[in-house]
Amino acid sequence: MESEETPQVSLAGELPETGELPETGELPEAARRGPISHTIFRVARLHRMLAGQLLREVGLHPAQELVMMQLWDRGRMRQTDLARHVGADAATMTRTIQRLEKAGFVRRVRSTSDKRSVLVEPTAASQALRQQVEDLWARLEDYVAGDLTDTERGETVAVLERLETALAAHLGDAEPPSRPGTPDA
Numbered sequence: 001m002e003s004e005e006t007p008q009v010s011l012a013g014e015l016p017e018t019g020e021l022p023e024t025g026e027l028p029e030a031a032r033r034g035p036i037s038h039t040i041f042r043v044a045r046l047h048r049m050l051a052g053q054l055l056r057e058v059g060l061h062p063a064q065e066l067v068m069m070q071l072w073d074r075g076r077m078r079q080t081d082l083a084r085h086v087g088a089d090a091a092t093m094t095r096t097i098q099r100l101e102k103a104g105f106v107r108r109v110r111s112t113s114d115k116r117s118v119l120v121e122p123t124a125a126s127q128a129l130r131q132q133v134e135d136l137w138a139r140l141e142d143y144v145a146g147d148l149t150d151t152e153r154g155e156t157v158a159v160l161e162r163l164e165t166a167l168a169a170h171l172g173d174a175e176p177p178s179r180p181g182t183p184d185a
Helices: 035-057 064-074 079-086 090-102 124-145 150-170
Strands: 106-110 118-122
Touching: 035 124, 064 079, 064 090, 064 106, 064 118, 064 124, 079 090, 079 118, 090 106, 124 150
Parallel strands: none
Antiparallel strands: 106 118
8 A cells, every 4th residue: 555645735935944033014924914903913012011011110010000090080980980991891800900909009999879889999099100100101102102293193193093993893882992082081
């Protein structure tokens, strides 16, 4: 009985034998039809990594500052509303609030009008954190867009908001998280 040979498959654009990666910004072949999505993924990944480094300097984890920003601006809020404004699911919000509570930045209290609702409020201790968070967000913004003109910054925000709205629309019921300065914010 003759042994069957495994057919050879030709792969266009094979990686070199050294396993070298494409140049930064160069799209993998499979992403050629989605260059915007691929770029968003890369930028978001780097942004989150850098934000995480900066947040660790003040003792926070990524997204905890977003929760605190909402609380500083709005004051006491129902946990479910806070999750909606930040764009987090209930389980993630519960874990985030527990960590912030353990750190002394928030406190949870039962609503007097609806015993089923939990309200979250910033503590006095969190107020010292506010300036640090504002400063690190200014640094992050400078790292991200320091070379852009004011016009380019405005255009970038406008395009990103359009992309956010389009993505939220394709998710059905999902809404984009609240944006500062908007009526729902």
